[in-house]
Amino acid sequence: MTGPARPAAALTVVTGAASGIGRATASALAEAGHRLLLLDRDATPLAAVAGGTGGTALAVDLADGPATDALVREALAGTPVDVLVNCAGVGWPADTAETTDELWETTLAVNLSGTFRMCRLVLPGMVERGRGVIANVASAGALVGLRRRVAYCASKAGVLGLTRALAADHAGQGVRVFAVCPGTVDTPWVDRMVHDEPDPEAVRRRMRERQLDGRLGSPEEVAGWIAFAVSDQGRFLNGAPLVIDGGLTAV
Numbered sequence: 728m729t730g731p732a733r734p735a736a737a738l739t740v741v742t743g744a745a746s747g748i749g750r751a752t753a754s755a756l757a758e759a760g761h762r763l764l765l766l767d768r769d770a771t772p773l774a775a776v777a778g779g780t781g782g783t784a785l786a787v788d789l790a791d792g793p794a795t796d797a798l799v800r801e802a803l804a805g806t807p808v809d810v811l812v813n814c815a816g817v818g819w820p821a822d823t824a825e826t827t828d829e830l831w832e833t834t835l836a837v838n839l840s841g842t843f844r845m846c847r848l849v850l851p852g853m854v855e856r857g858r859g860v861i862a863n864v865a866s867a868g869a870l871v872g873l874r875r876r877v878a879y880c881a882s883k884a885g886v887l888g889l890t891r892a893l894a895a896d897h898a899g900q901g902v903r904v905f906a907v908c909p910g911t912v913d914t915p916w917v918d919r920m921v922h923d924e925p926d927p928e929a930v931r932r933r934m935r936e937r938q939l940d941g942r943l944g945s946p947e948e949v950a951g952w953i954a955f956a957v958s959d960q961g962r963f964l965n966g967a968p969l970v971i972d973g974g975l976t977a978v
C-alpha cells in the first residue's frame with residue numbers, strides 16, 4: 728500500500744469470504760491486523776468466518792448489483808476502505824454450445840460486473856484519501872484458454888482488462904489495483920466441478936497433471952500471496968496479474 732500508515736478505523740473488504748480462497752484470505756488478513764467487512768451470498772458459513780476473524784459479515788448477492796451497492800454503502804456508513812479483495816466468483820464447465828444465456832449472463836454478472844461495481848463503490852474514497860489497494864481475483868483462465876470454460880475465461884479476461892484500466896487511471900493517486908491469477912486450487916469449487924463428471928478422480932488427475940508442480944494449490948498458498956501483495960511490501964505490484972499457478976501457464 729502507498730501513503731501513510733493505515734488509520735485504525737479503515738476497513739478491508741473481502742468478497743466471496745465464506746469459502747475457499749476468500750475465506751483463507753480473510754484469515755490471512757485478520758492475522759495481519761486488518762479490520763474486515765466480509766461479503767458473500769452464503770450467510771451461514773460467512774457468519775462462521777466472521778466469527779473466526781473478528782470481522783463483520785454482510786450477506787449480499789453480487790449478481791444483484793444495485794441491491795448490493797445499497798447494502799454495502801449502508802454497512803460502511805462512511806467508514807474508509809483501504810483494501811478491497813474481490814474474490815467472489817462462479818463458473819461452470821461449458822463450451823459454446825453448452826453456454827446458455829443464463830449461464831453467460833450469471834457468470835459475467837458475478838465475476839465481471841460484481842468486481843467492477845465493488846471497485847466503483849470504494850474508489851472515490853480511496854482517491855480522496857490518496858491511499859488504497861484493490862486485488863481482483865481473476866484466474867489462469869484470464870491468460871490462457873481453458874477447455875469448456877467459455878463464459879468463465881471471458882469473464883476473467885475481462886477482470887484483467889478492468890484491473891489494468893483502473894490501475895492506469897489511478898496510478899499517481901495513491902491507489903493501486905492488481906489481479907490475482909491462480910491455477911487450480913483445491914477448494915469446494917473444484918469439488919463441485921468434478922462432482923457431476925462420470926469419473927471425478929480422472930478429472931482431478933488431469934487438473935493436477937496440467938500444473939507443472941503436479942498438484943493443486945491450497946487456498947492458504949494463494950491467500951498468503953494476496954496478504955503480502957496488499958501490504959506495503961507489495962507496493963511495486965500495480966496493474967499486473969500475480970500468477971500463482973503451479974506452472975499451469977508456463978507450458
Ligand SMILES: NC(=O)c1ccc[n+]([C@@H]2O[C@H](COP(=O)([O-])OP(=O)(O)OC[C@H]3O[C@@H](n4cnc5c(N)ncnc54)[C@H](O)[C@@H]3O)[C@@H](O)[C@H]2O)c1
Binds near residue numbers: 742744769789790910
Ligand atoms: N479454485 C480454483 O481452482 C480457482 C482457480 C482460479 C481462480 N479462482 C477464482 O477464485 C475465486 C474464489 O474461488 P474458490 O475456488 O475459493 O471458490 P468457492 O466456491 O470456494 O468460493 C467462492 C465464493 O464466492 C461466493 N459467491 C459466488 N457467487 C456469489 C454471488 N452472486 N454473490 C456473493 N457471493 C458469491 C460463494 O458463495 C463462495 O463463498 C473465484 O473468483 C474463482 O474464479 C479459483
